Amino acid sequence: MGANPQTIIDKLWDAHVIATRDDGDCLLWVDRHFVHEGSHHGFGQVRERSAMIARPDLTFGTADHYVATRRGAIQDQDCVRMVRQLTQNCAEHGIVCFGDGDPSQGIAHVVAPELGLTLPGLLIVCGDSHTSTHGALGAYAFGIGASEVAHVLMTQCVWQSRPRRMRVRIDGTTGPGVGAKDIAMALIAKYGTGYAQGCAIEYTGAVVRALSVEGRLTLCNLSIESGSRLGLVAPDDKTIAYLRRAPYAPQGEAFARAAQDWLALASDDDAHFDHEISLDAAEIAPIVTWGVSPEQAAPIDSHVPDPARLSDPAKAEAWRDALEYMGLQAGQKISDIRIDRAFIGSCTNSRIEDLRAAAAILKDRKSRVPGLVSPGSRLVQQQAEGEGLDRIFIAAGFEWGGPGCSMCVGMNGDVVPAGERCASTTNRNFKGRQGKGSRTHLMSPSMVAAAAVAGRLCDVRELMRESV
Amino acid sequence: MVPFTILTAPACPLGLENVDTDQLIPARFMQTPRAQGYGGFLLHDLRRTESGSMRVEFVLNDPRYAAAAVMIARNNFGCGSSREAAVYVLADAGFRCVLAPGFGDIFTSNAIQNGLLPARVAACDIESLLHDPSVLAGAPITIDLMEQSVSSGDKTFAFDLRADFRQRLLNGWDTVDMTRSYAKDIEAFLVRDLAARPWRDPVR
Ligand code: SF4
Numbered sequence: 266m267g268a269n270p271q272t273i274i275d276k277l278w279d280a281h282v283i284a285t286r287d288d289g290d291c292l293l294w295v296d297r298h299f300v301h302e303g304s305h306h307g308f309g310q311v312r313e314r315s316a317m318i319a320r321p322d323l324t325f326g327t328a329d330h331y332v333a334t335r336r337g338a339i340q341d342q343d344c345v346r347m348v349r350q351l352t353q354n355c356a357e358h359g360i361v362c363f364g365d366g367d368p369s370q371g372i373a374h375v376v377a378p379e380l381g382l383t384l385p386g387l388l389i390v391c392g393d394s395h396t397s398t399h400g401a402l403g404a405y406a407f408g409i410g411a412s413e414v415a416h417v418l419m420t421q422c423v424w425q426s427r428p429r430r431m432r433v434r435i436d437g438t439t440g441p442g443v444g445a446k447d448i449a450m451a452l453i454a455k456y457g458t459g460y461a462q463g464c465a466i467e468y469t470g471a472v473v474r475a476l477s478v479e480g481r482l483t484l485c486n487l488s489i490e491s492g493s494r495l496g497l498v499a500p501d502d503k504t505i506a507y508l509r510r511a512p513y514a515p516q517g518e519a520f521a522r523a524a525q526d527w528l529a530l531a532s533d534d535d536a537h538f539d540h541e542i543s544l545d546a547a548e549i550a551p552i553v554t555w556g557v558s559p560e561q562a563a564p565i566d567s568h569v570p571d572p573a574r575l576s577d578p579a580k581a582e583a584w585r586d587a588l589e590y591m592g593l594q595a596g597q598k599i600s601d602i603r604i605d606r607a608f609i610g611s612c613t614n615s616r617i618e619d620l621r622a623a624a625a626i627l628k629d630r631k632s633r634v635p636g637l638v639s640p641g642s643r644l645v646q647q648q649a650e651g652e653g654l655d656r657i658f659i660a661a662g663f664e665w666g667g668p669g670c671s672m673c674v675g676m677n678g679d680v681v682p683a684g685e686r687c688a689s690t691t692n693r694n695f696k697g698r699q700g701k702g703s704r705t706h707l708m709s710p711s712m713v714a715a716a717a718v719a720g721r722l723c724d725v726r727e728l729m730r731e732s733v
Numbered sequence: 734m735v736p737f738t739i740l741t742a743p744a745c746p747l748g749l750e751n752v753d754t755d756q757l758i759p760a761r762f763m764q765t766p767r768a769q770g771y772g773g774f775l776l777h778d779l780r781r782t783e784s785g786s787m788r789v790e791f792v793l794n795d796p797r798y799a800a801a802a803v804m805i806a807r808n809n810f811g812c813g814s815s816r817e818a819a820v821y822v823l824a825d826a827g828f829r830c831v832l833a834p835g836f837g838d839i840f841t842s843n844a845i846q847n848g849l850l851p852a853r854v855a856a857c858d859i860e861s862l863l864h865d866p867s868v869l870a871g872a873p874i875t876i877d878l879m880e881q882s883v884s885s886g887d888k889t890f891a892f893d894l895r896a897d898f899r900q901r902l903l904n905g906w907d908t909v910d911m912t913r914s915y916a917k918d919i920e921a922f923l924v925r926d927l928a929a930r931p932w933r934d935p936v937r
Pocket of ligand 1: 330372673
């Protein structure tokens with residue numbers, strides 16, 4: 266190793282620094298900028314200044330937040346207008362846009378990795394907090410706000426200060442029924458939603474190495490729920506294999522050179538991290554949230570916790586409030602909680618592997634509640650249909666929808682009605698997130714499938730045993 | 734942007750933890766053009782009942798804090814989605830400062846962009862402010878950005894803010910103009926970077 270061992274976070278940071286100000290703030294080059302319907306505030310600011318877009322060739326649009334995802338649903342005119350506005354803004358500025366109906370359309374954080382727009386070593390921004398997802402391929406990717414969107418549109422640069430570096434190590438072997446979602450949720454449940462505030466995370470350890478690229482995308486997606494703007498995984502052979510032949514990735518000789526550079530991004534052996542935390546995979550059981558913050562989660566085979574046991578009065582109050590909103594009793598068995606509907610989708614869990622995992626549980630079974638599946642992109646949808654997964658979902662009683670954010674945030678009208686309880690593969694169980702008064706339980710795709718079959722929160726491992 | 738130096742105003746003792754941006758402004762209001770004003774959406778679903786009437790017991794509706802320009806909250810304020818509208822609702826409702834032990838990262842940068850001060854105050858000092866009878870009575874407190882201090886009566890607490898964010902608020906800088914002054918550095922960067930990362934641009 267050289268005299269100055271570096272983490273992957275430092276390597277990526279240094280490669281993008283254009284200038285450093287006296288106060289430590291750095292001007293960074295942005296390699297890719299993804300815009301969606303919600304970016305209209307940013308475009309509006311550009312218009313107010315009568316400014317030009319600096320690099321339309323590095324900017325890509327995709328319709329996701331407001332796009333209709335249920336066949337035959339009557340679309341709200343405001344949603345139609347939001348989608349049209351994105352297409353128009355992109356057309357006006359010469360930006361490639363995967364708009365409604367485009368064969369590559371889908372959720373930005375699903376589309377960009379699968380098209381090879383996301384590559385290791387790139388700095389990626391998007392006006393969306395789950396931009397952390399792209400870190401799974403070894404990119405430095407984070408969400409920005411509307412003023413920053415406008416700034417990136419006009420300059421292709423972003424001001425940032427160097428984050429503290431945190432290594433999250435997950436070692437051991439996961440048990441049956443435990444996947445990337447359970448790992449990410451277990452981390453947040455153990456360390457809290459603020460544990461990585463101000464930090465960039467590198468996820469390492471045997472479990473992370475063993476995860477597929479899809480699994481890593483799920484893990485990095487939830488980084489924002491730990492207070493961090495970004496989490497990443499060093500590129501390895503799986504990363505390279507995932508990107509080979511992706512349409513926007515370098516091709517042939519150029520790919521070989523790039524792959525060499527990408528593998529060299531890994532943290533040096535003795536590189537220093539400001540913080541280190543770890544988790545033993547053997548401790549992780551399939552996990553679900555019971556409250557209104559992702560940290561309010563517990564293993565499926567446990568009980569709803571009792572706020573009276575907490576010594577911190579503010580936290581106890583927050584727990585009581587969560588239980589009241591969720592309509593739950595302290596001490597109740599988690600697997601006794603009945604659900605009203607199920608949702609499989611979102612940038613957390615709508616990739617082909619997620620759909621396969623859910624379909625494996627639903628095969629030859631029936632859902633007791635209405636359910637919706639929204640594949641993350643047209644490409645995922647096509648692949649799933651090619652594998653016959655859509656027929657499994659439909660036979661189980663699920664609705665097979667189109668790609669978009671859908672019921673993750675309910676902006677397109679796909680909402681969970683007030684007071685109803687939804688088993689969901691999404692990332693936020695905030696009050697009203699899936700619609701006013703909605704109650705969300707976050708879990709993995711196979712756990713949502715199991716819950717749908719049981720009509721209550723259910724340990725997927727029971728159904729896995731039955732299937733054998 | 735209006736520079737931020739000293740602010741003296743009543744503070745709203747919100748006192749909640751993990752106030753996510755979905756609470757600050759529910760997603761359904763985000764199609765509204767900014768010109769229409771976002772103040773009425775602030776903490777909408779906490780502030781109003783199902784039927785839309787104001788919940789009198791909710792602290793933000795307390796007449797003692799009607800002129801509040803400071804919000805006092807517990808940890809992890811502004812976590813969740815990157816929506817800048819979560820700052821618009823505060824700014825348009827007249828808030829210029831939020832005091833909390835910790836903030837969502839993206840919320841913090843969005844706040845700075847809009848001249849809203851996200852001041853990190855130690856959890857014990859937040860507790861003390863939340864229990865301070867004069868704060869609760871709606872008496873003004875003073876936030877001094879030069880000194881990085883919060884004072885209520887004869888009590889003074891320090892707050893934390895990144896140096897660059899502090900500069901930007903104090904000067905009311907426009908970031909786009911600032912960045913444009915680096916045009917030469919950007920050009921030089923692009924040349925040396927292409928040699929280092931010939932694969933950086935998308936293939937068409
Ligand atoms: S799927 Fe949900 S979390 Fe992901 S980008 Fe869409 S709204 Fe945000």
